[in-house]
Amino acid sequence: MSADGRFFCADAAQSRGDPLAGTAPYGSVWVLIEYPGGWPSNGFDGLALEPAAKSLVFAAAQAVRARILLIRRHGRRAPEGPRRWAVLHHDSAGADRQRWGTWSRDEDLAGIAGALAATGEPGLPPVVLVCTHGQHDTCCAVRGRPVGRALSERWPELVWECSHVGGDRFAANVVVAPDGVYYGGLDAATSVDTVAEHLADRVHGEHLRGYTDLFPPQQAVVAALLRRFGPAGRYGYTVVATAREHDHWRIRVLTRTPVPAAFDIEVRSHRTAPRRLTCRGLSMSSAVVYEVTSIGVVRSRPPGPAPRMG
Template sequence: MSTCATASRQLAEPLAGTAATARTWLLVEQPGPWGADALTASHLDPAVGRALDAAAEGTGVRIALIRRPGRHADCHQPGTHRVFAAHTAPGRSWIRTAAIADPAELTRLDLAALGGGEHGGLWEAYDGDPLVFVCTNGKRDRCCALLGRPLAAELAASGAEAWEVTHIGGHRFSPTLFVLPYGYAYGRVTAHGVKDVLEAVRDRRIVTGDCRGRSAWERPAQAAELAVRELTGEEDADAFDVTRTDGTAPHWSVTVAHTDGRTWQVAVEQGAAEPARPESCGRAPGTPARMDVISVTPLRTDVPAEAPAGPRPSRPGAFSPPS
């Protein structure tokens, strides 16, 4: 039986520039089954789900439900919910976490501040292993369940800090996931590949293979930053920032800056992935948008003498690899 993921893989559809956009993630543990629109179709109070969805509009915060890998019986047992708020902007990444009794508490959060990167001392700083969230919601797309759930279970069994997540887009790239604190998403991954990604993140490095982009940026900027990483071989997680994006679809000019002062101008064009293929299982074939990097032009290549060297000092609330 053909699936959207099989078709996308066979057609070698590019991954760069396809990550979900979220400067800040708000992830809420909710065990049990999930519907296609999980915020209002799970054991989470639908009124709370609707309120959170409305409150997040335009804030830069993306909300999703999470659960531990394993069997998910259709029963509701009261208990605490693990929650994570994570900001993914370069140089300012942080994760805050808490265990709450009632998700309705989340409706009182200042989502605009969280989207802007200000946690205001909310909850506790998370400084454990990198967090990996694998999309597994079969009610959104069967590929996410067929390919995502076994991967999530294998990662959890290996000791990774793995969670299942409701929806991060790009079903046809299943199994797909993202990793915090930096917010880079990956597609068509294997357990071995994910372990390499997590090992790199522990060292504050980024693996670009099978990478869809960093969620802090819109799709053209995601593709541009990955192109500069490939060109330079730079692995440091926070080495690059996107300082400017000019243009509108289908043409953009993206400025990517290194912390050492170098800059590049990247021309990105929106193309159509052809031939037609289903963007999700059960849908009619279409030609999804793709981000094509046309050129990468150095604007400044000299490294200032005063450029910082060595590891950056840790920041309050920032991810720190365990010793």
């Protein structure tokens, strides 16, 4: 609680020591729609757009499990000319692609449906998204806006404020797309350092929530390796096998970094006691935590997947 009795979910999570690793939502496609005005609490769903155009975008995004985010430049400054939209595709081999367009009328958003079905352009710089969605959660605004300002001053062409990305209690949240990398627990200073290192292809484990092409226990494993052995490139670690038995995983990871060639890693999960996880939500909810219990080194690169469990 703050001095005036208000509850802030990010303060509470920080006090509890809620782990970041393993909390990035799964996905590989993003739809970005520039909307500089106020955002409804439910983002794109709450916009008063022309119904046919809105339905077309929603259906096309849903078909490929794309996440729709509203974006704007820091300070809600009005765009010069038409507003922009983008479709970003992440490829697990690193061949990420983007397609950008513009819209002045709601009907122009129909171009997003075609872009979702197209290949897109490779080699474009990544997009840095900072969640500042105050109508969704207070901490996203309180903690996100200073981060948005700091990053926008450093990389004005790459950085956008965005609507809800998940994990309010980990604000400030930054997503680099289409790289598919979630960072959390950032402030103005740590965000600049984290993004600068990311753009130099050096991902650090300290603020990493996870890679969106991995599932939560796999995300926790990669974060643990980065914390133990230091930063590595976005594709420095590759998960090659995952076996599960109840709340226990055994995950094999290959590496291109100077550390040993492969690891067999044990992970256990457990649910926390019920607690308030967002500023606006009054209900109590539990969260799943993934704990890396051992990291075993495989001295020679193995020819096949990890052995079956059980």
